[in-house]
Amino acid sequence: MGAFDFQELLSAFIVLFAVIDIFGAIPIILDQKQKGRTVNAIRATLIAFALLLGFFFAGDMMLRLFQVDIASFAVAGAFVIFLMSLEMILDIEIFKNIGPIKEATLVPLVFPLLAGAGSFTTLLSLRAEYASVNIILALVLNMICVFLVLKLTDRIERLLGKGGIYVIRKFFGIILLAISVRLFTANLTSLIEQFYALK
Template identity: 35%
Template sequence: MGYTFVSATILLLLITDPLGNIPIFANALRGVAPERRTRVILREVLIAFVLLLAFMFVGDGFLRVMNLSDLSLQIAGAVVLFLIALRMIFPPDKGEDTVPLTEPLIVPLAIPALAGPSALATVMLLVSQAPERRMEWVAALTVTMVVCGIVLVLAEKIRRLLGDRLVMAFERLMGLILVAIAVEMLLRGIRTFAGQLH
């Protein structure tokens, strides 16, 4: 199954998970003055975008240097996606009392909240499967980051409008969809590997 612009955008949105990141951003920005929060969020989204974009353009070279095949990346990406999806469905208990004393920079918001291992593996996988459509994947990533920026800037309004329970329900639904995507990727990788053995 090849990805289209729409399916790649949806996959990237599921992985970057802007709705699920609302509590993480809210917690990390507690120590930041309200008038600076929008600027900090947009800066972190931009950093994540630049990092993911860099992986899109140097990822295939990185694979060659590390002597890794597209198939190994696909299977590894499926495993990472599966683990991330499980955390979305069964989130670990997070201590809400850990308020950062300084303004967050890069960690933990840009990395790993937005540009985590699964997002990095996914952009590399998209490019390795169809390098001739690289600009299409760049466009999908751009749309994804714009949506993330809008959702996170409006995070407080979204939480008030939907309530924490509905946000959590969306998070778990996205996790369930991501589990299915991860299993499909894993099965495709296994079928390809089995085909190479014959």
């Protein structure tokens, strides 16, 4: 599990907060409510947490099954995070949700908004740099934030306004862009060193 480190916890929290982007999801949540689709905050939070935690522990085993190391996955994850940041900064849609399930709590809220490809990729990418205990604690804190935002969606929108939510989304988009570059360069260096060590 590794040793507790507040700096690692804070960094992991910010990364996951930016990827999950619960504030950016507020307009989507409100749109679902306007369409008469109920959103269960407790259920959505618990299911998302279970999925993310399960992938955090089982994802490494899945990678070994496909003979993929964590550095390679982190580089691939950097590309996914990079594309997500472009969505947030440029207001474009790259990842389309065209699944058949229409129930709002599970789709689109839990998957892909809370526990989607970006979150899964980020969790395993973080394992290449941080101790597991710090990532898990950061995930728990993020799930608390998710629950509070889901419970107070209407109030938060009134408080921040559509402009405020828009600015927050852009801000975290830039953070994600920087994170993707750092993940890519750090783990690409590791892969290059492994390549030359094999020669």
